[in-house]
Amino acid sequence: MNSVARAPYRARREGGAIAVVFGLMLVAVIxxxxxxxxxxxVYARRTEMQNxxxxxxxxxxxxxxxxxxxxxxxxxxxxEAAAGNLYSFSQTVIWQADALSxxxxxxxxxxxxxxxxxxxxxxxxxLRYARVDTTRLAGEPGSVDVIFMNVMSAAMPSKIPTGAxxxxxxxxxxxxxxxxxxxxxxxxxxxxxxxxxxxxxIEYGFRRGVNxxxxxxxxxxxxxxxxxxxxxDFPGRPNDPxxxxxxxxxxxxxxxxxxxxxxxxxxxxxxxQPFPAALAAELNTRMGNDPAVSICxxxxxxxxxxxxxxxxxxxMSPAASQVSATSHVxxxxxxxxxxADTAAATAAANSxxxxxxxxxxxxxxxxxxxxxxxxxxxxxxxxLLYPVTGGGGPPVSSNETILPxxxxxxxxxxxxxxxxxxxxARRVLNVPLLSCPVAGATASVLGIGQFLMxxxxxxxxxxxxxxxxxxxxxxxxxxxxxxxx
Numbered sequence: 419m420n421s422v423a424r425a426p427y428r429a430r431r432e433g434g435a436i437a438v439v440f441g442l443m444l445v446a447v448i449x450x451x452x453x454x455x456x457x458x459x460v461y462a463r464r465t466e467m468q469n470x471x472x473x474x475x476x477x478x479x480x481x482x483x484x485x486x487x488x489x490x491x492x493x494x495x496x497x498e499a500a501a502g503n504l505y506s507f508s509q510t511v512i513w514q515a516d517a518l519s520x521x522x523x524x525x526x527x528x529x530x531x532x533x534x535x536x537x538x539x540x541x542x543x544x545l546r547y548a549r550v551d552t553t554r555l556a557g558e559p560g561s562v563d564v565i566f567m568n569v570m571s572a573a574m575p576s577k578i579p580t581g582a583x584x585x586x587x588x589x590x591x592x593x594x595x596x597x598x599x600x601x602x603x604x605x606x607x608x609x610x611x612x613x614x615x616x617x618x619x620i621e622y623g624f625r626r627g628v629n630x631x632x633x634x635x636x637x638x639x640x641x642x643x644x645x646x647x648x649x650x651d652f653p654g655r656p657n658d659p660x661x662x663x664x665x666x667x668x669x670x671x672x673x674x675x676x677x678x679x680x681x682x683x684x685x686x687x688x689x690x691q692p693f694p695a696a697l698a699a700e701l702n703t704r705m706g707n708d709p710a711v712s713i714c715x716x717x718x719x720x721x722x723x724x725x726x727x728x729x730x731x732x733x734m735s736p737a738a739s740q741v742s743a744t745s746h747v748x749x750x751x752x753x754x755x756x757x758a759d760t761a762a763a764t765a766a767a768n769s770x771x772x773x774x775x776x777x778x779x780x781x782x783x784x785x786x787x788x789x790x791x792x793x794x795x796x797x798x799x800x801x802l803l804y805p806v807t808g809g810g811g812p813p814v815s816s817n818e819t820i821l822p823x824x825x826x827x828x829x830x831x832x833x834x835x836x837x838x839x840x841x842x843a844r845r846v847l848n849v850p851l852l853s854c855p856v857a858g859a860t861a862s863v864l865g866i867g868q869f870l871m872x873x874x875x876x877x878x879x880x881x882x883x884x885x886x887x888x889x890x891x892x893x894x895x896x897x898x899x900x901x902x903x
Contacts, residue, residue: 464580470503471584478548479586483893489537512556520545553581590898599854607790609783615802619783636754648688649676664694671700672714695880723840726832729873777870778887
């Protein structure tokens with residue numbers, strides 16, 4: 419009976435002990451849950467800061483072109499990218515200039531990094547990499563308040579910093595492996611009088627609207643001079659001549675991209691002579707030619723949206739056999755240029771000028787503009803722009819409001835094969851213009867010329883037919899960038 423009577427008491431005593439143990443365990447569990455919440459908050463903020471740093475660094479790196487203007491654009495793009503990456507799920511960072519810095523090398527020491535507001539025209543040329551440090555942003559956005567950890571132990575900090583860094587730089591540029599000499603390397607911009615028509619803008623010796631055979635020019639002699647660019651090796655590391663072979667360059671002829679961090683801005687390239695005419699098949703995929711004759715994949719190197727050849731009567735053109743302006747050898751000094759590039763009238767007939775104005779019109783020289791571009795000429799000015807022996811000029815068209823490449827109807831337009839998707843401006847070649855003569859394998863780049871392929875290139879004779887559309891700044895071209903750290 420006594421044992422039976424004591425049973426309820428023993429049960430109550432054991433229940434109380436369990437409650438005490440449970441209470442102690444509950445405190446520990448709540449503590450661990452709280453620490454887990456704090457750590458999750460820290461991890462989330464760290465991820466937000468890294469995403470912000472990555473986005474801002476990539477945005478800045480795309481704008482670096484070796485000029486202080488490019489560095490200013492990089493700072494603007496970085497601040498915009500940072501503002502688009504919220505932290506704490508809803509907060510916007512307060513951007514500060516010293517959160518972004520630039521350097522010539524991704525591994526530069528701390529003293530080699532220049533704050534974005536300290537870039538000058540003197541130091542801008544060497545800056546190739548952008549670094550973002552979120553610990554330098556106002557208000558310490560990476561600092562996380564921890565509650566439970568501090569409650570569990572007074573020795574724990576009340577805030578945990580979660581700043582992040584990211585370094586980015588260009589790894590490729592939208593310039594192809596074909597390079598030619600600047601016809602007038604001493605003059606980026608100059609004016610050429612065309613009598614009563616006005617003064618025409620000439621850019622490194624090239625005339626807008628004139629069609630050139632890029633493989634049949636030489637401002638230093640009578641023989642053709644052109645170059646293939648090493649698409650993977652650049653000054654600062656060894657030059658492997660094997661990388662300028664036709665087989666090695668073929669994929670880059672397809673895409674029109676080389677792995678140069680920068681093409682202009684005091685840049686140099688490794689080159690070899692001549693450009694392999696056998697790569698005409700790869701260049702011609704832009705014109706919708708059968709990809710079976712090249713290695714180019716239509717997926718990443720397809721045709722243009724308009725593949726119409728402008729030779730053979732499609733536009734102010736004499737005959738299919740005369741696409742570009744006729745080559746002409748001058749004396750004192752001896753040069754190989756086109757008849758359109760001589761100061762005196764040397765064209766014997768209209769056809770000597772080849773295809774004109776399919777992509778770009780001739781423009782007047784305006785010394786007040788940084789790019790020299792003034793008002794367009796009209797086709798009525800052709801007799802003075804393109805004179806021929808005995809007077810007159812090439813035949814003109816009354817319809818020049820929309821140039822042929824940009825028209826949507828026949829006979830100026832032809833869609834690519836239905837099995838291929840057309841790519842905008844795919845026929846445009848961005849060609850490095852070199853300071854010639856070139857000594858050895860290292861060439862200095864003066865600028866980038868933008869040319870439109872007006873007709874398919876040929877291996878025999880060696881020809882790349884392209885109309886000059888003006889100089890293009892490097893930061894106007896698409897560039898591939900990557901994170902390094």
